[in-house]
Amino acid sequence: MTDLWSSWIGGELRALDAAGLARRHLVAASTDGRTVRVSGRELLLAAGNGYLGLAHDPDVRDAAREALAACGTSALASRLVAGDHPLHHHLEQECADLVGMPCALVVGSGYLANLGLLQVLARDATVVSDQLNHASIVDGCRIAGPRAVRRYRHADADAATAELAAAAPSDRTLLVSESLFSVDGDLAPLAALCRAAVGGGALLVVDEAHALGVAGPTGRGGLELANRLGAADVVVGTFGKALGSYGAFVACSPELRALLVTRLRTGIYSTALPPAVLAAALAAVRKLRRTPELVQRLHERAEQLRGALQAAGYRLLGESWSPVVPLVVGDNEATLAAALRLREAGVLVGAMRPPTVPPGTARLRLSVSAAHSPEDVARIAEAVRRCVPQEHPR
Numbered sequence: 203m204t205d206l207w208s209s210w211i212g213g214e215l216r217a218l219d220a221a222g223l224a225r226r227h228l229v230a231a232s233t234d235g236r237t238v239r240v241s242g243r244e245l246l247l248a249a250g251n252g253y254l255g256l257a258h259d260p261d262v263r264d265a266a267r268e269a270l271a272a273c274g275t276s277a278l279a280s281r282l283v284a285g286d287h288p289l290h291h292h293l294e295q296e297c298a299d300l301v302g303m304p305c306a307l308v309v310g311s312g313y314l315a316n317l318g319l320l321q322v323l324a325r326d327a328t329v330v331s332d333q334l335n336h337a338s339i340v341d342g343c344r345i346a347g348p349r350a351v352r353r354y355r356h357a358d359a360d361a362a363t364a365e366l367a368a369a370a371p372s373d374r375t376l377l378v379s380e381s382l383f384s385v386d387g388d389l390a391p392l393a394a395l396c397r398a399a400v401g402g403g404a405l406l407v408v409d410e411a412h413a414l415g416v417a418g419p420t421g422r423g424g425l426e427l428a429n430r431l432g433a434a435d436v437v438v439g440t441f442g443k444a445l446g447s448y449g450a451f452v453a454c455s456p457e458l459r460a461l462l463v464t465r466l467r468t469g470i471y472s473t474a475l476p477p478a479v480l481a482a483a484l485a486a487v488r489k490l491r492r493t494p495e496l497v498q499r500l501h502e503r504a505e506q507l508r509g510a511l512q513a514a515g516y517r518l519l520g521e522s523w524s525p526v527v528p529l530v531v532g533d534n535e536a537t538l539a540a541a542l543r544l545r546e547a548g549v550l551v552g553a554m555r556p557p558t559v560p561p562g563t564a565r566l567r568l569s570v571s572a573a574h575s576p577e578d579v580a581r582i583a584e585a586v587r588r589c590v591p592q593e594h595p596r
């Protein structure tokens with residue numbers, strides 16, 4: 203490496219450290235979805251996205267094991283070449299049914315789904331996007347070469363409507379929002395966004411990544427909760443969160459699916475998901491359809507955690523049933539220090555700092571799962587009470 207490059211890399215790292223923004227991997231392994239082993243110690247996991255415990259469900263594991271035995275560890279090629287295992291198509295039908303859409307396309311991950319989808323749709327279009335939308339949405343818009351990206355105030359459907367109205371009538375417009383926001387734990391006003399999209403002549407894209415298996419009486423997502431299943435034009439879902447596996451899907455019309463098969467660069471130029479991963483995702487979706495009680499149990503755990511923290515005086519963002527529980531600390535270093543104290547107390551939580559969250563709003567992100575027992579949740583709440591100072595009295 204030249205001196206120019208090594209001094210540039212060193213300078214970047216020093217600047218990140220000075221701002222409390224350097225990130226480091228934490229080696230962690232879970233055997234049950236409710237705890238993780240970190241440096242030889244068992245910690246309660248309050249930092250995962252496995253909201254339903256499906257990654258360790260016996261039926262899901264069996265399905266993955268059988269596919270592994272039958273098909274090996276790899277798809278061997280991209281889907282368009284030789285990697286289009288039949289499981290893709292079974293999974294696509296289940297996912298389309300789950301979110302009330304005509305069909306779906308399975309893609310390598312949620313990040314790749316949004317990146318590729320927006321790259322296709324947003325080219326020369328006007329995109330109206332919630333200001334807190336996930337990085338994969340932001341990046342997809344960036345690489346698409348849109349006519350314009352207009353960001354509206356978080357979860358404000360009137361602001362979205364105004365941005366749509368400001369677009370030229372000849373523009374193709376796209377309205378895109380997460381459903382359950384991943385670091386605020388709150389829900390987009392989906393019914394109002396559906397109206398805004400129809401009124402403004404926009405294509406509505408809803409990213410249900412954190413809402414599948416979580417929002418709605420049977421876990422079919424934020425659109426189910428808003429009584430608008432099938433009302434969006436495109437629904438993105440991931441298998442990496444509540445569905446306990448890996449990969450993602452884009453649910454849409456047959457015509458858009460056909461266009462994506464040809465144009466979705468993140469699908470074309472990437473190896474297809476391994477059959478065992480597809481089998482796990484398929485088993486997880488089926489389990490969710492058969493066992494809506496899992497969603498109920500998750501909501502009970504979330505309400506228990508939120509109730510305990512509110513009783514202790516913490517001010518919480520997000521919906522009362524949301525398993526994502528943010529505790530805004532503000533300062534980057536103070537957030538890291540609180541996360542470290544919690545780890546010493548036996549609980550692993552996320553420490554979210556910019557650019558994941560806006561500057562000055564660094565936070566702990568707690569999450570619960572249906573895999574947690576009520577005792578686990580009580581221990582998490584007690585550890586927070588001991589380790590996280592209340593900078594925001596009620």
Ligand SMILES: *Cc1c(COP(=O)(O)O)cnc(C)c1O
Nearest residue numbers: 311312313336380384411440442
């Ligand atoms: C996690 C997440 C993604 C990415 O999904 P992966 O399958 O983990 O790549 C996309 N969108 C949102 C809103 C997410 O929270």
